Amino acid sequence: MNDHASLIDELIGSLRCLPGVGRKSAQRIAYHLLQRDRPGALKLAQSLTQAMQGIAHCRRCRNFSEAEFCVLCRNPARDRGLLCIVESPADMKAVEEAGFRGLYFVLMGHLSPLDGIGPEELGFSNLNQLLDEGETREVILATNSTVEGEATAHFISEMVRNRSLQVTRIAHGVPMGGELEYVDASTLSHALSGRRTLR
Amino acid sequence: MHPCYILHQRDYRETSKLLEVFSSEHGRVSLVARGVKRKSFRNGHLLQINRKLDLAWSGRGDLYTLINLESGYPALEIQGRRLLSAFYVNELLMRLLHRHDAHPQLFRIYEHTLHALQSGENEERVLRCFEIELLKELGYGPVLDHAIDTGRKVEPGRDYHFQINHGPMEAAKPGKDSIPVAGNTLLALARGELESPEAIRQTKRIMRGIIAQHLGGKPLASRKMYQEYLHLAGSE
Ligand SMILES: [Zn+2]
Numbered sequence: 001m002n003d004h005a006s007l008i009d010e011l012i013g014s015l016r017c018l019p020g021v022g023r024k025s026a027q028r029i030a031y032h033l034l035q036r037d038r039p040g041a042l043k044l045a046q047s048l049t050q051a052m053q054g055i056a057h058c059r060r061c062r063n064f065s066e067a068e069f070c071v072l073c074r075n076p077a078r079d080r081g082l083l084c085i086v087e088s089p090a091d092m093k094a095v096e097e098a099g100f101r102g103l104y105f106v107l108m109g110h111l112s113p114l115d116g117i118g119p120e121e122l123g124f125s126n127l128n129q130l131l132d133e134g135e136t137r138e139v140i141l142a143t144n145s146t147v148e149g150e151a152t153a154h155f156i157s158e159m160v161r162n163r164s165l166q167v168t169r170i171a172h173g174v175p176m177g178g179e180l181e182y183v184d185a186s187t188l189s190h191a192l193s194g195r196r197t198l199r
Numbered sequence: 200m201h202p203c204y205i206l207h208q209r210d211y212r213e214t215s216k217l218l219e220v221f222s223s224e225h226g227r228v229s230l231v232a233r234g235v236k237r238k239s240f241r242n243g244h245l246l247q248i249n250r251k252l253d254l255a256w257s258g259r260g261d262l263y264t265l266i267n268l269e270s271g272y273p274a275l276e277i278q279g280r281r282l283l284s285a286f287y288v289n290e291l292l293m294r295l296l297h298r299h300d301a302h303p304q305l306f307r308i309y310e311h312t313l314h315a316l317q318s319g320e321n322e323e324r325v326l327r328c329f330e331i332e333l334l335k336e337l338g339y340g341p342v343l344d345h346a347i348d349t350g351r352k353v354e355p356g357r358d359y360h361f362q363i364n365h366g367p368m369e370a371a372k373p374g375k376d377s378i379p380v381a382g383n384t385l386l387a388l389a390r391g392e393l394e395s396p397e398a399i400r401q402t403k404r405i406m407r408g409i410i411a412q413h414l415g416g417k418p419l420a421s422r423k424m425y426q427e428y429l430h431l432a433g434s435e
Contacts (some may be wrong), residue, residue, distance in 0.1 A: 019213040113286050113420035114207050114293065119427050147248045151282040158432035159279075177244030179236070 008034075060130055062123050063089055063106040078103055081137035083130070085156060087144055090181035095142055098188040102140070105130060110148040111155060122152070124159060131163060138166040140195060144179050157198045168195040200253035200269060201225060204309065206289040208248060210236070216246060218265065219293055220254060223306040227296040230256050232265040245270045249277060249285050249313055261298060281316045282429060286421040288312055288329055294414055295337060305336045323399050328391055330406040341409060342366030343389040357382040363408040378404045 008030060015026035025144070033041040057063065058070035072078065082102025086092045092104050107122040120126075130136070139160060143149035157167050171194030180188065206227070207219040214236040235243035245252060245268060255267040277285050292309065296302065315325040334340045345352050346359060347366040353359065359367035360377035362402050367385055371377060375432065384398040393399050 111424065112207075112209065113424045114290055114418060115209055118420070118424045119431060124431065147250075147277075147282065147285075150278075151286070154279045154282060155428055155431075158428065160433065177247050179244075182236075182238050 008105060016172065040079060044138045057108075059126075061104050061106055062094060062108060063104060073103060077101075080135045082140065083136045083138070084140045084142050085127070085153075086142050086180065087149065087152070091142065091144070091179075094180045094188055095192070098192055107143070107152065110143060110146070110152045112148055119155065119159075124156070126158070127156070131160060131165070136165060138168060140192075141167065141179070141198070142192075146177055146179070153198075161199065167198045169198055170195045200267065202306075203228075203252055203254045204313075205246060205248045205250065205252070206293050208246060208415065208424065214240075218246065218341065221292055221296070221306065221309060222254070222299055226300040227292065227298050228256070228296065229262050230254070230265045231262055233266075235265075242268055242270070247274075249269065249275050251275075251310070259302050275313055275317050277313065277317045280428070281322060283425050284316055284322055284326060285313065287326070287419065287425065288316075290419055290421045291330070291333060291410070294417075294419070295410075298367045302336055305333065308332045308336070321399075323403070324393050325400045327399055327406060328392055331388055331391065331402070334406075337413075338410065339413060341405070343385045348372075353382045353385045355381075355383045355386055359385065361379060361405050363405075363412060378408065380405065381407055 011024045011030045012023070015021055016023065021029070022044035025170050029164050054066050055064050055109060056066070058073055060073045061070060063070050063072070067074075079102045082093055082100075083105055083107045084092075084100055084102055085107065086095060087107050087110050089106055092106055095104070105123075109117050109122055111117060111119075111122065131139075134163055139156070141153040143152045153169055157169075160167060170191045173191035173194060174179075175190075201222045201224050203220040203222045205218050205220050208216050211217045211231060214234050216232045216235055218230040218232055220230060222228055231239055232243075232246060234240050235246055237243070250270070251272040253269040253271060254265060256263040256265050258264045288309070300421065312325060312329045316322065331340070341361075342365070345367075346369045347362070348368040348370055351369070353367060357369075358370045359369060359380050359382060361367050361380045362372065362377050367379065367380065378401070380401045381397065383395075384393075384401045387393050387395075387398050388405075393402060
C-alpha cells in the first residue's frame with residue numbers, strides 16, 4: 001500500500017465537498033496547497049475544525065452563532081418590536097443590506113412535505129417561544145416569492161393569528177420565483193417598504 | 200417542448216435543481232436542471248411548482264437533463280390553505296404514478312384540479328373528485344354501481360357497507376372493517392358529481408382507505424403537514 005497516494009486521494013475526495021469543486025478542481029487545489037501553501041492550508045484546516053465545532057444556532061433566531069445568543073439578538077440598538085422571518089442566513093444578509101433594523105427569525109428552509117420538511121424542522125415551536133417573550137409588535141414574512149415560500153408564509157400567519165400582532169408579507173417587487181439572496185438591494189428595499197397586512 | 204407541471208423540486212448542488220415533472224405526453228419524468236439558480240440563467244425563476252411550462256430534456260435512463268424551458272401560459276395563483284391541498288395532489292401523483300407512463304387524460308384532470316383550487320371552488324369536493332378520477336385512470340377505481348354480495352344494482356335510497364378491497368355490500372360482514380355509505384353517494388361518485396356535504400364526507404373515508412392500499416404503508420407527508428396546520432392554526 002502506498003500511504004502517500006492514499007492521503008492525497010483522501011484530500012482530493014474531501015475537497016470535493018466544497019461547492020462548485022469537481023474532481024479536476026479538487027486535484028488542482030490539493031497540489032497547489034501541498035506545493036505552495038502549506039501554512040495557509042494548515043490554518044484553513046484549523047479554522048474549519050474550529051468553525052464546525054464552535055458554530056451552532058442562536059437559541060432565539062436560529063441563525064448561525066458561536067454564542068448561545070447571536071450578536072444581532074444581543075444588540076440593544078435593534079428594534080425588538082420588528083421580527084423579520086426569512087428562509088436562510090443568505091436571505092437574512094440580503095434583508096440586512098436593504099437597511100432593515102429589527103430582529104430576525106431564520107427558518108433554515110421552507111415547507112416541503114415531500115422532503116420531510118415541516119413545521120417542526122423549520123423551528124415553528126422556537127418561533128412561538130420567541131413570540132411568547134412579548135416584545136414583537138410586527139411579524140414580517142420575508143420568505144421567498146416561490147410557491148413553497150408562500151405556503152410557509154401562510155402557515156406562519158395562521159399560526160400567529162390569535163396573537164395581538166401585526167402580520168405583514170413583503171410586497172412583490174421581488175420577481176415571482178425570485179430568491180432573495182439573488183435580488184439587488186434596492187428592489188428588496190422597495191419590497192420591504194411596500195409590505196402588506198395579511199389580516 | 201412538452202407541456203408540463205412541476206410536481207416537486209429541490210435544490211441540487213449549489214446552482215442546480217432536481218425536478219419531478221408531470222408531462223402530458225410522457226407522464227412523470229425526473230429532470231436535473233443544471234445552473235438554473237445562477238443569476239445569469241434566464242427564466243430560472245419560472246421553474247415553480249403548479250405552473251404550466253413547456254420543457255425540453257435530453258438523456259437516457261431515469262434522470263434526464265433539462266435543456267430548454269418556456270412559459271407561454273398564465274401563472275396560477277393558488278392562495279393560502281389551498282397551497283397545502285396542491286402539495287397533497289402533487290404528492291399523490293408522485294407516489295402513485297410510475298415514471299414514463301403517459302396519462303394525457305389525467306394531465307387534463309390535474310390541470311382542471313389546480314384551476315379549481317385557484318378559483319375558490321369547494322376544496323373538499325375538488326380533492327375528492329381528483330382522487331376518484333386518479334384511481335379510475337390508474338385502474339384502481341372501485342365498484343360503485345352494484346352490491347358485490349348480491350349483485351343487485353345500487354339504489355339511491357339504500358344504505359351500504361363499503362369494503363375497501365371489494366366494493367359496496369348490502370349486508371354488513373361481521374368482523375370486517377367497512378365504511379357506511381349511502382346509495383346516493385355511490386351513484387354521485389360514479390357520475391363524478393359530488394354535491395352534498397354528506398356525500399363528500401363519506402367519499403373521503405372511502406378514498407382514504409383505497410389510496411392507503413396503494414401507498415405501501417408509507418403515509419402521505421402532505422397530509423401530516425395539513426393536520427399540523429389545522430392543529431397549529433386552531434390552537435393558541
Ligand atoms: Zn439570534
